[in-house]
Amino acid sequence: MDITEDCFIYTPSTVAAADDNPRPKKKRRKAKEPDLSTEEGPNHSFIPLLDGKENKECMELRAQAFNSIWAAKEAKLEHVLTEANSETVSKITSYIADTDPLEHLSQLPTGLVTSGLATSSSGSMYEPIARKTDEVDGCWMIRVSAADCSNLKNALKAIIRNGTGVTEEAEDILDEDEPLTKRKTKLLNYDLEALEQHLRTKNASKCVLFFQNSEALDGQVLGDLVDVLCSWQDRIAFMILFEIAVSVELFQEKLPRNTVRQLCGTTFESKSASEILDLMFRAATSPDDKNPLYLGASTSKLLLDRQEEHIQSAKGFISALKYMYMMHFFNNPLSVLLSERFDSFIEPIHRTSVRRLKSFSHFITDLKDEDPARAEQLEHSDCHLKSELPAILSSSRTTLLTLLDALQTLHAIHAHSGSKQPLRWSTLYTKAMSGDLIGSPLYRELLLSVRKLSSDSMTALLSSLTSISSLKLNRLPSDLGSLLSRATKATYDSPDVETHLPILRSAYDPTQSTTRTTVISQRITLAKSQSTLSPLDSEYSRLTTQVHAHLRNYFTSALVQPREIPLYEVLVFDAKTAVTGALGAAPRRAMERAMERPGDYLDCECCRDTHDGNGVDRQRAGGQLGGLKASMPPTSVLWQLVQEAGQIVNVEDLWRAFETVIADEKAAEDKDDMTLALFYRALAELRYLGVVKGSRKRAGFVQKTRWKGL
Numbered sequence: 001m002d003i004t005e006d007c008f009i010y011t012p013s014t015v016a017a018a019d020d021n022p023r024p025k026k027k028r029r030k031a032k033e034p035d036l037s038t039e040e041g042p043n044h045s046f047i048p049l050l051d052g053k054e055n056k057e058c059m060e061l062r063a064q065a066f067n068s069i070w071a072a073k074e075a076k077l078e079h080v081l082t083e084a085n086s087e088t089v090s091k092i093t094s095y096i097a098d099t100d101p102l103e104h105l106s107q108l109p110t111g112l113v114t115s116g117l118a119t120s121s122s123g124s125m126y127e128p129i130a131r132k133t134d135e136v137d138g139c140w141m142i143r144v145s146a147a148d149c150s151n152l153k154n155a156l157k158a159i160i161r162n163g164t165g166v167t168e169e170a171e172d173i174l175d176e177d178e179p180l181t182k183r184k185t186k187l188l189n190y191d192l193e194a195l196e197q198h199l200r201t202k203n204a205s206k207c208v209l210f211f212q213n214s215e216a217l218d219g220q221v222l223g224d225l226v227d228v229l230c231s232w233q234d235r236i237a238f239m240i241l242f243e244i245a246v247s248v249e250l251f252q253e254k255l256p257r258n259t260v261r262q263l264c265g266t267t268f269e270s271k272s273a274s275e276i277l278d279l280m281f282r283a284a285t286s287p288d289d290k291n292p293l294y295l296g297a298s299t300s301k302l303l304l305d306r307q308e309e310h311i312q313s314a315k316g317f318i319s320a321l322k323y324m325y326m327m328h329f330f331n332n333p334l335s336v337l338l339s340e341r342f343d344s345f346i347e348p349i350h351r352t353s354v355r356r357l358k359s360f361s362h363f364i365t366d367l368k369d370e371d372p373a374r375a376e377q378l379e380h381s382d383c384h385l386k387s388e389l390p391a392i393l394s395s396s397r398t399t400l401l402t403l404l405d406a407l408q409t410l411h412a413i414h415a416h417s418g419s420k421q422p423l424r425w426s427t428l429y430t431k432a433m434s435g436d437l438i439g440s441p442l443y444r445e446l447l448l449s450v451r452k453l454s455s456d457s458m459t460a461l462l463s464s465l466t467s468i469s470s471l472k473l474n475r476l477p478s479d480l481g482s483l484l485s486r487a488t489k490a491t492y493d494s495p496d497v498e499t500h501l502p503i504l505r506s507a508y509d510p511t512q513s514t515t516r517t518t519v520i521s522q523r524i525t526l527a528k529s530q531s532t533l534s535p536l537d538s539e540y541s542r543l544t545t546q547v548h549a550h551l552r553n554y555f556t557s558a559l560v561q562p563r564e565i566p567l568y569e570v571l572v573f574d575a576k577t578a579v580t581g582a583l584g585a586a587p588r589r590a591m592e593r594a595m596e597r598p599g600d601y602l603d604c605e606c607c608r609d610t611h612d613g614n615g616v617d618r619q620r621a622g623g624q625l626g627g628l629k630a631s632m633p634p635t636s637v638l639w640q641l642v643q644e645a646g647q648i649v650n651v652e653d654l655w656r657a658f659e660t661v662i663a664d665e666k667a668a669e670d671k672d673d674m675t676l677a678l679f680y681r682a683l684a685e686l687r688y689l690g691v692v693k694g695s696r697k698r699a700g701f702v703q704k705t706r707w708k709g710l
Contacts, residue, residue: 045330046059046060046062046063046329046330047059049331049332049333050333050349050350050353053347053349054333054349055345055347057345058333058336058342058345058346058347058350061336061339061341061342061345062329062330062333062335062336062339063329064339065329065335065336065338065339066325066326066329066330066335069290069291069292069293069325069338070322070325070326072290072291073284073291073321073325074318074322076283076288077280077283077284077318077321078318080279080280080283081276081280081314082128084271084275084276084279085115085125085128085270085271086128088113088125088268088269088270088271089125089128089129089132090132091268092111092113092129092132092241092268093129093132093133093135093136095111095266095268096111096133096136096139096206096208096239097136097139099239100237101206101233101237101238101239102233102234102237104264105230105233105234106230106262107230107261107262107263107264108226108229108230108233108238108239108240108262108263108264109239109240109264109266110239110240110241110242110263110264110265110266111239111240111241111242111265111266111267111268112242112244112248112251112265112266112267112268113125113241113242113243113244113268113270114244114246114247114248114267114268114269114270115243115244115245115269115270125243125270126143126210126212126243129141129210129241130143130210133208137205138203138204138205138206139204139205139206139208140163140199140202140204140206140207140208141207141208141210142159142162142163142207142208142209142210143162143210143212144158144159144162144209144210144211144212145158145211145212145213146211146212146213146214146215146216146217147213147216149211149217149218149221149222149225150218150221151221152221152224152225152228153190155221155225156190156191156192156225156228157189157190159192159195159209160189160190160191160192160194160195161189163195163198163199163207164194164195164198192228192232192236195207195236196232196235196236199236205237206237206238206239207236207237207238207239208238208239208240208241209229209238209239209240209241210241210243211240211241211242211243212243213243213245214242214243214244214251215244215245215246215250215251219254219255219256219259220256222255222259223255223256223258223259226259226262226263227259227262230262240263248265248267274308274424276314277304277307277308277317277426278424278425278426280314280317280318281300281303281304281425281426281429282425282426282429284321285300285404285425285429286404286408286425287400287401287404287405287408292338292397292571293325293328293338293571293572293573294400294404294433294571294572294573295324295433295572295573295574296433296562296572296573296574296576297430297433297434297562297574298574298576299324299573299574299575299576299579300426300429300430300433301430302576302579302580302583302584303317303320303321303324303583304426304430306320306583306584320583323579323582323583324573324579325573327573327575327578327579328573328575331575331578332569332570333350333353334350334353334354334357334567334569334570335570336350337389337393337567337570338570338571343386343389343390346386346389348382351382351385351386351389354385354389354567355379355385357567357568357569357570358563358569359563359564359565359566359567359568359569360566360567362564363392363564363566364378364379392566392567393567393570393571395566396565396566396567396568396571397571399560399565400562400565400571400572401470402470402558403432403558403559403560403562405468405469405470405471405558406432406470406471406554406555406558406559407425407428407429407432408468409465409468409471409551409554409555410428410443410446410555411423411425411428412461412464412465413446413447413449413450413461413551414446414449415464416453416457416458416460416461416464417446417449417452417453417457418457419449423442427442432559432562433562433572433574434562435561435562435563437559438555438556438559443555443559447548447551447552447555448508450544450547450548450551451506451508451544451545451548452506452508452509453506453544454503454504454505454506454509455480455483455484455487455503455504455505455540456503458480458544458547459480459481459484462476462477462480462547463477470558471554473550474550476543476546476547476550479543479546480543483504483536483539483540483543484504486536487504487536490536504536504537504540505537505540506537506540506541506544507533507537507538507541508541508544588706591689592708594636595635595636595639595640596636596639596640596708598632598633598636602633604631606629606631606632628640628641628661629661630661630662634658634662634678634679634681634682635681635682635685635686637658637661637662637682638654638658638679638682638683638686639682639686639691641654641657641658641661642654642686642691642692642704643707643708645704646704647703647704648695648698648701648702648703648704649692649701649702649703649704650700650701651683651700651701651702652700654683654702655676655679658675658679658682659675659679662675662678662679683702687702690705690706691704691705691706692704692705693705
């Protein structure tokens with residue numbers, strides 16, 4: 001059992017014994033299994049909420065909304081993941097297609113794909129490269145894992161097995177079916193002649209070996225393999241691709257010098273894990289009319305911290321995001337409002353739940369100051385709330401989309417500001433959803449950088465912002481265009497065209513100020529002076545001030561507090577406690593609880609009621625050893641005995657205590673053997689879990705390696 005698995009399935013012994021039917025399986029009468037591939041299949045796990053008062057139609061609408069929304073989001077994430085390293089994959093494919101391995105028989109064409117930790121974040125690059133190389137005529141790609149290359153013979157076996165697709169068991173079956181008179185001489189399973197014959201049948205002119213996790217390869221084994229491949233270069237045109245998670249220098253140091261001289265290397269760099277994570281997070285949270293559900297600040301931080309701290313794969317990111325979507329639609333009865341057909345099926349109990357939302361109560365409180373009559377109707381009239389609920393939901397969606405548009409605007413400002421410090425979309429998103437972005441140092445720095453932009457950067461910025469619908473630039477782009485037209489005309493009217501470029505700079509540009517140094521009486525004085533601006537630069541400075549004021553007003557209205565948006569709990573999933581146990585699992589804490597209170601997991605009468613509601617052992621509180629029962633699992637009994645001992649435990653004393661607890665309910669004739677077998681098995685399981693280990697200094701003792709609660 002691996003503690004890193006997503007979940008465990010426990011099968012009780014009574015269920016397992018039910019399968020021990022002496023009747024042959026072929027003659028059993030099997031019940032008809034439900035077909036989960038129908039339309040009702042994905043909805044079978046949804047249950048009625050609101051204490052069972054939710055109608056069946058709303059339950060099905062929640063399931064259908066989850067399936068449709070997640071299908072669109074998953075397709076978008078898969079597309080981003082596929083296109084993340086498309087440029088690198090295209091370069092590698094062109095390198096494979098344009099390189100002729102037979103030009104230099106003394107060297108092997110080698111590509112080094114340096115992906116850093118992106119191999120763990122986005123998975124191996126073999127699949128996209130293999131799909132692209134299928135379009136190259138006469139190219140045959142073979143994937144080889146570092147785990148299969150423990151020595152030279154195993155490496156050759158893996159290359160032939162993966163290249164031909166024929167395993168040793170399949171070869172034995174073919175040889176048995178073929179008559180003795182027609183059997184040919186069988187090649188050894190590590191002879192590259194078998195690969196040569198296979199490539200000849202496929203009309204492949206070159207063979208590309210793709211090594212995964214190449215930094216784990218043994219240098220001497222790799223050197224011997226390169227020698228063998230070079231000797232076959234006149235018969236099989238080999239090319240090598242190494243996928244490495246370290247630098248090229250570190251990978252080269254482990255290779256023998258003779259091997260390095262036999263490789264003709266080319267480096268290909270892919271995107272880092274942080275860049276791929278930011279791209280996927282932006283695809284998951286970017287403004288989209290087809291995605292009415294977004295992540296809150298706490299769930300976003302949980303998802304990002306899980307990816308960065310535990311180096312989860314991209315598939316793990318998608319699975320975690322799907323779990324969050326599923327939890328929202330499965331546990332929240334008001335998620336039915338995200339369906340397009342909710343208006344015809346919601347009941348009075350749904351409207352009562354809407355009134356209990358914290359965001360809706362805040363909305364009613366603010367509305368009482370503006371329109372008391374409308375606030376009174378929404379608070380007490382179900383008919384009025386039913387009629388206005390779609391409009392309120394649409395307005396809240398528009399507010400959220402406007403907030404995300406403001407984040408896109410800030411991200412575009414940073415991209416055109418020329419800053420060397422990277423700004424991730426996840427940083428902006430988490431700050432905005434927590435309500436801490438407006439007024440923060442990051443926000444002020446980005447807003448002030450607008451005034452410092454030159455005319456060419458300002459033109460590029462305004463052009464990129466025209467696609468944002470909520471940001472209305474009015475006449476600002478046209479005013480800038482007319483100003484640049486006059487600057488261009490003045491440039492060409494100048495006698496020296498080369499020294500007068502049509503680039504305008506504002507008064508806030510750092511290049512417009514100069515620093516003067518003065519030394520008086522051995523004291524150095526620094527003074528800044530502003531350069532004289534031309535009339536066009538002065539007009540451009542006024543234009544940048546207008547753009548700055550326009551963006552500041554836009555951000556003030558767009559960057560609202562998300563939790564104050566009506567129906568925030570419906571449109572945003574921010575229930576961190578609901579997913580912490582699944583995404584931020586604590587396997588050690590679960591193991592300790594299973595060992596101390598096995599009845600919580602086994603649900604058996606013999607292990608139940610040994611603790612009260614506060615976690616205190618009732619029988620231990622009286623000073624007895626009654627908390628340990630012979631009916632409990634032996635591993636649980638031994639674990640509790642080990643926890644009562646010190647750092648170093650005598651195995652003999654541990655055995656005597658274990659025998660005292662376990663041997664009471666065993667028959668006298670097999671008491672000693674059975675109890676001793678249970679003790680050895682329980683001790684072996686504790687060593688496997690890392691609770692104890694053997695002591696090197698004292699024979700017959702074990703040493704504790706884990707303490708409860710630490």
